[in-house]
Amino acid sequence: MDYLIIVISAIFVNNIVLNRFLGICPFIGVSSKVETALGMTGAVAFVMTLATIITYLLQTYILEPFGITFMQTITFILIIASLVQLVEIILKKVSPPMYQALGIFLPLITTNCAILGVAILAVQSDYNLLESVIFGIANAIGFGLALILFAGIREHLDLMDVPKPMQGVPIAFIVAGLLSLAFMGFSGIV
Amino acid sequence: MNQWQNFSKGFIKDNPVFVLFLGLCPTLAVTTSAYNGLGMGLATTFVLVMSNLVVSIIKNLIPGKVRIPTFIVVIASFVTMVEMLTEAFVPDLYEQLGIFIPLIVVNCLVLGRSEAFASKNNIFSSIIDGLGMGLGFAMALTVLGAVREVLGSGSLTLIPDVLEFTLYQGDGMLVFVLAPGAFLALGYLIMLADKVKKKMY
Amino acid sequence: MANKESTFTNMVLTLFLVTLAAATTLGFIYELTKEPIAEAKLRKKNIAIQKVVPDFTNEPNAEAYDVAVEGDTLTLYPARKDGKLVGTAVAAFTEKGYSGLIRVMVGFNANGTINNISVLQHQETPGLGDKIEKGKSDWSRQFNGKNPEDFQLQVRKDGGDVDAITAATISSRAYCDAVEKAYKAFQKGGLQ
Numbered sequence: 001m002d003y004l005i006i007v008i009s010a011i012f013v014n015n016i017v018l019n020r021f022l023g024i025c026p027f028i029g030v031s032s033k034v035e036t037a038l039g040m041t042g043a044v045a046f047v048m049t050l051a052t053i054i055t056y057l058l059q060t061y062i063l064e065p066f067g068i069t070f071m072q073t074i075t076f077i078l079i080i081a082s083l084v085q086l087v088e089i090i091l092k093k094v095s096p097p098m099y100q101a102l103g104i105f106l107p108l109i110t111t112n113c114a115i116l117g118v119a120i121l122a123v124q125s126d127y128n129l130l131e132s133v134i135f136g137i138a139n140a141i142g143f144g145l146a147l148i149l150f151a152g153i154r155e156h157l158d159l160m161d162v163p164k165p166m167q168g169v170p171i172a173f174i175v176a177g178l179l180s181l182a183f184m185g186f187s188g189i190v
Numbered sequence: 191m192n193q194w195q196n197f198s199k200g201f202i203k204d205n206p207v208f209v210l211f212l213g214l215c216p217t218l219a220v221t222t223s224a225y226n227g228l229g230m231g232l233a234t235t236f237v238l239v240m241s242n243l244v245v246s247i248i249k250n251l252i253p254g255k256v257r258i259p260t261f262i263v264v265i266a267s268f269v270t271m272v273e274m275l276t277e278a279f280v281p282d283l284y285e286q287l288g289i290f291i292p293l294i295v296v297n298c299l300v301l302g303r304s305e306a307f308a309s310k311n312n313i314f315s316s317i318i319d320g321l322g323m324g325l326g327f328a329m330a331l332t333v334l335g336a337v338r339e340v341l342g343s344g345s346l347t348l349i350p351d352v353l354e355f356t357l358y359q360g361d362g363m364l365v366f367v368l369a370p371g372a373f374l375a376l377g378y379l380i381m382l383a384d385k386v387k388k389k390m391y
Numbered sequence: 392m393a394n395k396e397s398t399f400t401n402m403v404l405t406l407f408l409v410t411l412a413a414a415t416t417l418g419f420i421y422e423l424t425k426e427p428i429a430e431a432k433l434r435k436k437n438i439a440i441q442k443v444v445p446d447f448t449n450e451p452n453a454e455a456y457d458v459a460v461e462g463d464t465l466t467l468y469p470a471r472k473d474g475k476l477v478g479t480a481v482a483a484f485t486e487k488g489y490s491g492l493i494r495v496m497v498g499f500n501a502n503g504t505i506n507n508i509s510v511l512q513h514q515e516t517p518g519l520g521d522k523i524e525k526g527k528s529d530w531s532r533q534f535n536g537k538n539p540e541d542f543q544l545q546v547r548k549d550g551g552d553v554d555a556i557t558a559a560t561i562s563s564r565a566y567c568d569a570v571e572k573a574y575k576a577f578q579k580g581g582l583q
Contacts, residue, residue: 018369019369020219021214021215021216021218021219021369021372022215022219022293023215024214024215024218025211025212025214025215025298028211028214029211070270070274071270072270072292073266073269073270073273073292073295074263074266074267074270077262077266077295077296078259078262078263078266081258081259081262110262110296111296111298111301112296113215113293113296113297115296116292116293116295116296117215117289117293120289120292120293121289124289165381165384165385166377166381169211169377169380170377170378170380170381170384171377172377173373173374173376173377173380174373174374174377174378176373176377177370177371177372177373177374177377178370180369180370180372180373181365181370184368184369184370
């Protein structure tokens with residue numbers, strides 16, 4: 001039951017993009033087409049889940065026992081940066097088509113604050129390993145949901161007659177605001 | 191480009207938030223009041239200036255391939271410093287900003303300036319660049335925070351208890367302090383900033 | 392731009408040195424800020440205790456003790472004036488808040504009535520749930536002077552005596568939950 005609450009809360013109630021404001025850069029930047037949004041989501045889901053597992057182990061078995069939790073930010077970001085590199089190398093070798101599809105998004109992920117944010121949030125919430133993994137996956141789904149919904153709206157927006165000063169980024173933010181407003185309807189369900 | 195232009199470009203012409211759309215996560219998340227925005231802006235400015243300084247000093251000693259990881263370590267160190275210092279000396283602000291202090295490390299603005307400016311320029315220019323960009327960022331966050339606070343809670347807090355004004359009693363338009371209001375307010379501000387920029391340049 | 396060549400030794404050495412320098416500096420600053428951080432936390436706690444219990448002359452923080460309630464451990468701070476117990480502050484928390492954790496400091500008079508309550512930490516929605524804070528609304532004053540013995544610490548919807556905050560029933564419920572926990576701890580371990 002607890003796991004279900006973590007999942008629903010991460011996807012709908014405290015949606016990582018629309019409510020926690022993490023991962024806004026790719027949200028505004030790469031979500032003008034559904035196809036690219038899907039690619040980005042895949043890459044993020046992969047790295048986010050792995051990063052949450054590794055940072056959890058790092059925190060529990062190295063940082064805390066040695067009393068050096070102040071090194072958290074530095075170690076976490078290094079882990080994420082190397083993980084992104086690793087994923088890139090492995091994908092290139094193992095599955096060239098997938099690398100073709102995700103390749104351009106991978107370098108962008110290091111500075112995607114959603115990854116580091118979820119890793120820190122999982123540690124702060126005192127989740128155990130399994131809960132952290134579920135939290136990581138659920139947030140990746142939440143990220144994907146917001147990104148794909150938003151991309152779908154923006155594809156339609158291209159055909160609309162938007163007032164000139166609002167075109168481009170301003171209207172994207174207004175749409176995001178309305179989407180966030182819609183997601184507020186989920187609040188209170190857990 | 192003279193140093194004045196170098197400094198002032200961050201405010202309107204290349205404003206990190208309104209024009210370059212960098213560092214949007216903290217921009218949206220912490221600006222529930224002008225004070226929070228200002229605090230976040232100044233914390234980021236500190237990290238930006240210090241990392242620009244260090245990067246421009248060590249730029250010739252770093253092998254090209256590990257450039258980015260090195261920059262990240264430098265930035266993360268200063269971020270952790272800011273984290274510990276705010277917790278020690280402004281604990282209230284530390285609690286308000288929460289997880290977004292460690293997240294300064296992934297603010298694309300900071301890494302962006304290290305990579306695009308500090309690694310190519312001398313120490314003095316790099317400091318000026320960091321200061322200008324940082325203060326431009328702080329200005330944007332304070333303005334956004336002020337707009338949201340005035341519309342949403344009817345008050346304006348620049349420094350709690352010292353520069354704090356109540357504009358009207360009762361509830362404001364709550365939506366502006368909530369998540370959707372952040373997107374809406376920023377959308378309109380970007381539109382306005384574009385107008386101002388076109389007038390000035 | 393970079394003068395050094397990207398040989399393996401060069402890269403490893405650079406990264407190692409940079410990380411070493413970073414770790415040393417951070418360790419140094421950590422030692423430097425450790426005390427101010429602890430002091431700031433202590434000051435905050437002391438202010439909260441002062442707010443919720445009647446005037447005292449002892450040092451409640453030095454006499455603090457833990458009481459276990461329903462699997463959680465709560466800390467009690469006895470306040471004495473001239474050696475006589477005048478009240479007890481209980482640090483309680485709940486995870487049932489709208490956005491998770493809410494921590495409160497509940498002050499009881501020696502006779503068991505609630506003297507005052509102060510919210511230490513919360514992330515409730517600004518403008519709605521954050522009315523549990525004293526500075527934001529008078530809502531939490533309804534608890535003052537009440538004795539949980541004959542004052543049901545539940546919102547009216549659930550059959551209790553507490554008027555919930557409009558549009559923030561979850562926050563009100565969570566607040567009651569934390570105060571109830573504090574009362575249980577006080578009943579079990581207070582009045583020492």
